Amino acid sequence: MGWPEGYGRRVLAEIDSTNAEAARIMPDLAGPEWICALRQTAARGRRGRAWVAPEGNFAATLAMRPKETQDVVAQRSFVASLALYDAFAMLTGAEAALTLKWPNDVLLNGGKVAGILLEGLPGGGLAVGIGVNLIAAPGPAQVEEGAVPPVSLLSETGVRVTPERMLDALAEAWAVREHVFVTYGFAPIREAWLARAARVGETIVARTGTRSVTGIFETVDARGHIVLDTPQGRTAIAAADVFF
Incomplete structure (x- = not known):
């Protein structure tokens, strides 16, 4: 496992939110950069919802400046989903237990183990925010009614993964999928995503x-x-x- 060439890496002990930090560093960004926080004090999910992230879980954002139009940039949620799938499979060997839920969740044994939040940043920047339940999952009271119940990587696989190790695996997997996306477009990403999709035909x-x-x-x-x-x-x- 090696860190991908051309990507920055910073691991912070504590931050309000990695997406917020991505917005702060965007004006000085020389290239794509991963920001990982060991603790977040104001984490957010989709539609402004709070993201529950106990210490030991994974919170990171890839800050980048994509060149495509906004509709194409949004397709990177699929790139992120596939990269998470690849990283989990590499770390746990539990490939058969993983599926992808549209638009931006990864499921493990049918429970939500990871979520993705894409946000546009000033100056044409993009924040690809990713949260993973590595060691703990939110309780039922912290989840929207009717939503997929959350699970943790540890509870479902017995594998304990540190945030730093998750970051390294994810960054490596992202670089591979991003190269395919930039080189060949959305079609192969879409095909790979559908092959791993949850509940098709239901x-x-x-x-x-x-x-x-x-x-x-x-x-x-x-x-x-x-x-x-x-x-x-x-x-x-x-x-x-x-x-x-």
Whole structure:
């Protein structure tokens, strides 16, 4: 396992949030840089939700300046999902127990073990925020009703991984998947993601801020949108929370 060439690496004892730190360092960033915090005091998940992160769990952000248009940049959530999948498989050997949940979660034995948060930064920057339940998972009271129950890597595999080791594995896996994405586009990333996707062919619920759509999960299209077969016909949804 080696640190990928061209990527910066910083491990901080404590920070408010790694995505916030990414925004602070963006003006002086010479190239993509991983920021890992051993403790966060103001961690955030999607839609501004609090992210519960006990010490020993993993919190990191890749700060970068992508060159693509915004719709293509958003497809890096799939790059991140695949990189997490690869890193977990490498660290635990539990490849068969891992699946990917649209749009940005990794599941282990059906429970949520990791989440991803992409945020645009000033000056065309991007923060790819990643949280992993390495040793502990939030309790039921800390999880949205109906959401996939969280699990930890330790509880499900018996493998104890430090944040620093997780960072090294993830950075290596990301560099490989990012190279494919930049070189060949979204198509091979989409194909690899769908091969590991959770609940394809099953009925799911996609909730946006204004509506709830129930249908059979058919595929992810060339834009990264989830496609559901509903009683009203095939529906492609750009952004939503998915419930099983």
